Amino acid sequence: MTAKLIDGKAFAEGLRARVAGHVERLKTEHGITPGLAVVIVGHDPASQVYVTNKAKQTVEVGMASFKYELPEDTSEADVLALVHELNARPDVHGILVQNPLPPQIDPLKVIEAISPAKDVDCFTPDSVGRAVIGLPGPRSCTPLGCLMLLRDTLGSLSGLNAVIIGRSNLVGKPMAQLLLHENCTVTIAHSRTKDLPSVVRQADIVIAAVGRPNMVKADWLKPGATVIDVGINRVPAPDKGEGKTRLVGDVDFAAAKDVAGAITPVPGGVGPMTIACLLANTVTTASLINRLL
Ligand code: GUN
Numbered sequence: 001m002t003a004k005l006i007d008g009k010a011f012a013e014g015l016r017a018r019v020a021g022h023v024e025r026l027k028t029e030h031g032i033t034p035g036l037a038v039v040i041v042g043h044d045p046a047s048q049v050y051v052t053n054k055a056k057q058t059v060e061v062g063m064a065s066f067k068y069e070l071p072e073d074t075s076e077a078d079v080l081a082l083v084h085e086l087n088a089r090p091d092v093h094g095i096l097v098q099n100p101l102p103p104q105i106d107p108l109k110v111i112e113a114i115s116p117a118k119d120v121d122c123f124t125p126d127s128v129g130r131a132v133i134g135l136p137g138p139r140s141c142t143p144l145g146c147l148m149l150l151r152d153t154l155g156s157l158s159g160l161n162a163v164i165i166g167r168s169n170l171v172g173k174p175m176a177q178l179l180l181h182e183n184c185t186v187t188i189a190h191s192r193t194k195d196l197p198s199v200v201r202q203a204d205i206v207i208a209a210v211g212r213p214n215m216v217k218a219d220w221l222k223p224g225a226t227v228i229d230v231g232i233n234r235v236p237a238p239d240k241g242e243g244k245t246r247l248v249g250d251v252d253f254a255a256a257k258d259v260a261g262a263i264t265p266v267p268g269g270v271g272p273m274t275i276a277c278l279l280a281n282t283v284t285t286a287s288l289i290n291r292l293l
Pocket of ligand 1: 096097098099100121141142
């Protein structure tokens with residue numbers, strides 16, 4: 001292994017401690033307890049784990065946590081009614097409706113219903129627009145976490161070539177905006193990109209966000225590149241026993257670690273940063289709602 005291992009777990013711990021400090025100041029100096037409401041519809045096992053972790057960490061940093069677990073057959077109208085109720089509540093500063101949603105609920109309608117002031121995911125058109133033109137507000141959690149790790153690893157990102165693999169609204173597109181604000185030269189590659197390996201080989205920074213286990217190969221990388229692996233893929237692990245699984249990223253870590261200059265592991269890289277950034281965003285929205293920023 002020649003690459004520096006980027007320890008997202010340790011960085012997220014430090015970030016949560018800083019968030020807890022902000023929460024304490026909001027409480028003691030302004031009488032505000034930031035509150036985060038998380039809504040989950042149905043029983044998707046991965047979502048349940050995420051939501052439980054979100055609620056636990058929200059309380060750990062001193063914020064109020066409001067968790068709504070709705071049955072799988074909840075109507076779209078009922079979810080929208082809950083969102084409107086949360087929009088109006090003064091003790092709620094952040095609203096997150098966990099994706100994926102059951103098929104009877106249009107996720108875009110839910111996004112449109114969330115008050116932009118409380119949009120800690122940075123999903124609403126208003127928050128996305130604010131992020132694009134550089135106005136204060138929350139930033140997309142996973143891309144923000146990636147950016148923090150990059151800055152911590154590389155210092156200034158100015159002038160670097162960044163290749164993002166994946167064009168989702170959740171990661172690829174907002175990641176590109178954040179990196180543009182850092183003065184990177186940004187390429188978004190996707191499933192129709194021609195000769196992906198040669199595009200990736202130009203990159204000083206590679207962000208892999210495709211959801212395909214071990215897709216990015218070591219010989220796609222420019223030696224010394226910084227590699228941020230957003231993928232969290234569960235794959236069979238027969239070596240651990242019958243029916244066992246393990247988490248792997250979108251990058252072939254075992255080989256890439258000998259070519260990259262720095263790389264995030266999976267698990268323990270980007271994953272822990274997402275919730276920490278969600279908590280940081282809730283401090284941001286609580287501060288903006290109360291005109292403290
Ligand atoms: N499902 C997986 N990741 C996320 C996220 O960041 N926000 C929401 N709302 N749902 C998700």
